[in-house]
Amino acid sequence: MGVRAPLDKGAEFQAYVRGCLDSLHNYARLLARPREDHEDLLQDSLIRGFQGFDSFDRALPFKAWMFGIIRNTCIDRHRRRKMRLLEDPLDDDQSSAGLDSPLYSIPLAPEDILLREEAIEEVRAGIRRLPLLMREVVELRDIEELSYRDIAAIIDRPIGTVMSRLYRGRNLLRTYLVEPRRQDGQATRIRHEL
């Protein structure tokens, strides 16, 4: 039987939180409605996280574990207010559709993905424009770099749902990044030298 070294639980929790506070703050800000509630949501979630810290499996990413707590705290707060957390425009039944479904065909040819000069900012702004359910999954994957499995655990949905939302979100993002061709027929392409 393995014995964990006696660590101060409070100090350990603090170290974990400080290591990923930006991410926790961003996720709370993404979910909180109204938006200005996100700081309260984060504080409530940290209290819950600390209370349940004994159940945290140290082999897993702390950030992903806390994301799940933030999401559940958010749902509880909304239930208390008798509000729905997320108006879900996507039917979860769609998640069971096979990946080979024509629904998933990529709408853009590579040469159509054209960006302006401030490309990185365009990408960030594009992600912010995504519908919440897609944005959540795209951010968790592309900004937080979590695995599909971790994301599925956070949003409490099958991996197929993660894949379908990610697929739709990324494709939609790419449609935002298409720049109308200029009058002279020229266009600025993605600058790979960045």
Place this chain on the structure above:
Amino acid sequence: MNCDSAKSRIFPYVDGELVPAQRDEMDAHLSGCGSCRRFVEQELHFRDAYVSRLRPDPAPAHLRESVDRLLAGFTGGTITRRRPRYRRVVLAAVAVVLVGAGAALGIGLSSMLQRGNLLAELTEASVDQHQKLASGLLPPDLVDASPKTAEAWFRRRLDFNVNVPELKHTNLTLLGARISHLANVEVAALEYQVDQNNVSLFVIPEEAYKRLGLSEKPKFKMLHHRGYDVIIWRQHGSGYALVSEIGRRSCLVCHSPDEKLDVPLESLATPKRRTDT
């Protein structure tokens, strides 16, 4: 595997999320299909150039402070501090009672004090943020950008109009830009250097500026606080606060050197900030 099937798996393929058998199948298809390979290459380029550089926005300083206070109460296995939220609720309740009492008495004094306090708060916060920007404690999110780029950057993040003045002076440099907070109001912060002197310009939503209750004339108000000069005004549907140690010379941020400023600066006494309520 046909092309439709391959295209549907491009994202999990580049994400490294396919099981080995699926990955092998995909590799086999890509080795013989230039069209699908182009999609994969494009996706990898897109990821390398942009997605891999995305990071979560930094948590604001005031949030870090409040989280630090909360975490400090997490000792051993217990939470020893009262939750700050309760304190805020109590303070908010007290504020509501005070405002209600003032209104009931029909006295404008409380709102005058409140306005004075808001101005003091804005001045203090502007100086504080300026110091942090100048010392690098608050790093800019956007650097080496032109005024137009900064303007577009803010437009995508803030829901009020931010006009970034053109650079009209060779010794004027726009060092960077970021979203900042002045007294809990989200503002655009621009950091400049004028002849090697740091100057910060904060663009404030008009609604928040109006709460200061400042008169329209004279247009520019100058305050002196903790050794800094703070010039406050309203224009183009936004409020502005310019902080520096060089007084009127900081106006070069918006005006060319040979431009005559026909509007005099009114020096205001900095109101004392009331912290006892």
